[in-house]
Amino acid sequence: MPRNKDIKKVLVIGSGPIVIGQAAEFDYAGTQGCRALKEEGVEVVLINSNPATIMTDGDIADRVYIEPLTVKILEELIIKEKPDSILPTLGGQAGLNLGMELEESGFLASHNVKLIGTTSQTIKKAEDRLEFKNTMEKAGQPVAPSLVVENIEDGVKFAREIGYPVVLRPAYTLGGSGGGIAHNEEEIREILSNGLRLSRVGQVLVERSIAGWKEIEYEVMRDSAGNVITVCNMENLDPVGVHTGDSIVVAPSQTLSDKEYQMLRTAALKIIDELQITGGCNVQFALHPSSFEYCVIEVNPRVSRSSARDIPSQRLRQRSHWDIRLMRSKMP
Amino acid sequence: MKAFLILEDGTVFTGVSIGARKEIISEIVFNTSMTGYLEILTDPSYAGQAVCMTYPMIGNYGICYEDMEAQRPWVDGYIVKELSEKDSNFRSEGTISDFLTKYDIPGIAGIDTRQLTKILREKGTMNGMITTDEDHVISDIMPKLKAYTTGKVVEKVTCSERKTIGKGRRIALLDVGTKKDIALNLVKRGCEVTVYPALTKAEEIIEGGFEGIMISNGPGDPKECESIIKEIRKLYDTDIPIFAICLGHQLMALATGGDTHRMKYGHRGANHPVKDLATGRVYITSQNHGYVVDETKIPEGVAKASFVNVNDGTVEGLDYTDKRIFTVQFHPEACPGPVDTGFLFDRFLDMIDGKEGA
Structure with a gap:
């Protein structure tokens, strides 16, 4: 299936400074993302406030703006560059929030810019706590009270x-x-x-509080045909309660038997299906250390720090955005 | 203690002995699963084979005995990069090292399993020896390696007598080396499963008056099972609905005029994508097979491919024409591996009920 031909020029929101919420791996992710876009013949405009990143190198995007990542600057840039689409899912939580604000204010619609890589409903479903809880209930997945x-x-x-x-x-x-x-x-x-x-x-x-439970993450992907795959799973060395940004994560999990591994894998795939995400998402679980009880902590409809490392998920992700079926994509 | 893995092509790996200190000759295969090592050790389909795990560290979650797929492990030998001496899981009842020793399985650790896998992928599955004998003489070993075959291994792994588990709809399971979870998947769906030894006559099963028949997975070359194939042909000729997995899938193909051949290095792992030709959907499956149904020799009008492997295009499933029979090469019962195709057990029961789309 060919990519969506309506997409010709994309504004990519970059990763910004390296802090929790905008981690260094997002630079890698964004760089891979820009490359995949250019391979598909799309013109890429990149905005990033952090010049000390790979993605701001001259040959990664067609045009690079080193500007503060604020709504005002993005609006000016959209007016100047007239992209047809904006991709907010490569810049971590900061990028996602900016994309949401532009969508909610109606600015994107009034300038004929499409939010791609995810929809605002999907971001809302995952990020809005009440909607998240309801969505998990619909997917049959437990959450903490x-x-x-x-x-x-x-x-x-x-x-x-x-x-x-x-x-x-x-x-x-x-x-x-x-x-x-x-x-x-x-x-x-x-x-x-x-x-x-x-x-x-x-x-x-x-x-x-589920502090002390094992913190397990899955990186999952889904294409427009509903095919779903797991890129990897991860286990945090520290239990729930220690922020992942302060902890070490290992891929794949080390203390999960196949029964637990598959139980959570199936749950992650049900969630991405319920959210109808086209592309990738990160699902975090808390698993009781001495039973099969688990609950979903959060779902990030974007790249997370761990998804970007040496796994070609960003390229797969881009291709699934383009509506190219996952199963035809070659792993680079 | 030092241990050696000697391959048919003359390659010698030197590592550390794990498990039992005995010498074995076996077929060397590799599995790419990251979890489920106990299920793999106890899967009867590995009888006659020594398994190399490509995942570099094995044993971290210890041994959870309830996850065993048979009463005992069936692999001849075990090959790993690093064996974890500590277990970390709430269900663990011991370390993998103790498990191997307890069941008299020899193995080797500390070798470059990536290099071994590359050799097997380039040259194909081959025989090998695991030994702790430092004075081994390669020229004496080679003829023994070349002479080794897995032989009629199904008869070794099948159950000795008929047994029944579960309650509900009556299903017969022909055990040609079955994993525990095939029967459990049916029991979970409200079936009473009667398990028959591999050499049971077809008449005995047919007279049992079952609603449906399952044929299990199992080890070895399907063409070694001549007498079983003859009985399966008789089952085919009835109108009883049949669902077969792995070796059962191959045996049904051979019983109905199809052919099988040995693959270069087989499919063993938990991440094999297969495409459902009816819907275009792709599922990630658990697999363990060294032989495959020949796609060019499926008799016309008898069966047609229903699933294909997305990596190499080989046949992964067959639907039988004008029959209530379907078979798959992969493992919908998972254990280890993804449970994405567990719906095939529902499809089997729906087919018995004559439901649309089954």
């Missing part, structure tokens, strides 16, 4: 119901900043006031 709160008192009340410790996750923040684990009312008040302020939509998820 949780409640989205928009003020401190609701959070405190819910924490009393499910018991401490509780995990606090602000919606739409970089790499989980503003979140944390609260062991008592004093802590939850402090973390919530911070998290509600940092969340772009003023929402924080209060959730039963």
Whole structure:
């Protein structure tokens, strides 16, 4: 199947500075992505605030802008370059948030720019905590008991119901900043006031703590025909509770028997199918260390730090964006 | 203690002895699965073979006995890069090293399994010896290696007598080397499964009045199973619905005028893509076979290919014309490997019920 011929010029949002939420691997991912786009004959315009990256080398994109990654700059760039599409999934959480803001404000529609690589509904399904919970329920996948709160008192009340410790996750923040684990009312008040302020939509998820469980991730892909594959799975050396950005991840998992491996693989494939993602996504699970009980921690409809390493997933990902069936793509 | 792996082409690998300290001659094959080493060790389809695991570190999650695919391991020998001496999993009941010793399986660790795999891929599957004898004389060993064949190995691995498990719809399972999970997949779907030894006469199964018949996976060259093929032909001639897997798939092809041939190095792993020719959908499957049904010799009007391997285009499944029979080369029961094609067991039961699309 040929690629979508309507796509001729793409604005790629780059990875920016290297911090949690915009990790160094996104540079690799973005570079692979730009190359795959150019191989398909698409004109690539790249914006990145970080000149010390490979993707900003002269031969990676057709045109490179070293500019701050803000909505205002992106709008100016879209007006100047007139791309027909914008690809926000290669720049980590920062890129994804920018893409969402441009879509929600109606700017993309009014300038005839398509959001590609994912849809805003998909991003919403995965990133909006309540929608995420509902989607997982539809896919038959367990999540830890949780409640989205928009003020401190609701959070405190819910924490009393499910018991401490509780995990606090602000919606739409970089790499989980503003979140944390609260062991008592004093802590939850402090973390919530911070998290509600940092969340772009003023929402924080209060959730039963699964700290200490094994943290397992799957990189999965799906094409427009519904074919699904796993690129790899990963096991974090540190359990849930230690931020992945502070931990070491190993691919493939080391302490999972085939029964556990396949149970979570099947779950990850069900999720990407339910989300109807065309392309790749990263699914994170918490697995109880002494039973088969698990729950879905989060789903990232974008590249994550681990997906980019020495695995050719970015090229596969681009091809699945282009609606070229996964199973016909050759691994480079 | 030092151990040696000596190949038919004269290559000698020097490593460390693991498991039992005994000498074996066997067919050397490789498996690319990253998990499921216990299922592989205990899969009867590996009888007569020594398995090299391409994944470089084996044993990290120890031995979970309930995951065994048979009562005992069936591989002749085991070849790994690094054997983990520590086990880490809540179900583990011991290390793989102790397991190999307990079941008298010799092995070798610390060799370059990537190089071994490259040799097998370039030159094809070959015989080899695992020994701890430092004074071995290659010229004495070579004739023995060349003379080795797996032989009539199905008769070695099949059950000794009929047994029944589960409750519900009555299905017969012809055990030509079955993995435990084929029967369990049926039991899980509400079946009472009667397992028959490989040399059971077709009449005995037909008289049992079963709703359907399954023919299992198994080891060795399908053409060694002449008498079993004759009985399968009789099963084909009835109108009882049949679903066959792996060796069973090959035997059904041979029973109905098809042909099989030995592959260069086979398919052994948990990431083989197969395409469903009816829908175009691709599934990732678990596989373990060194022989394959010849796609050019499928008799016209008898059967046609239903699945093909996306990597090399070989036949992965057959649908039998005007019959309620379908067979697959890969393993829908997984264990180890993806469970993506488990729906084929549902398709089998739907076919028995005469449901559309089965």
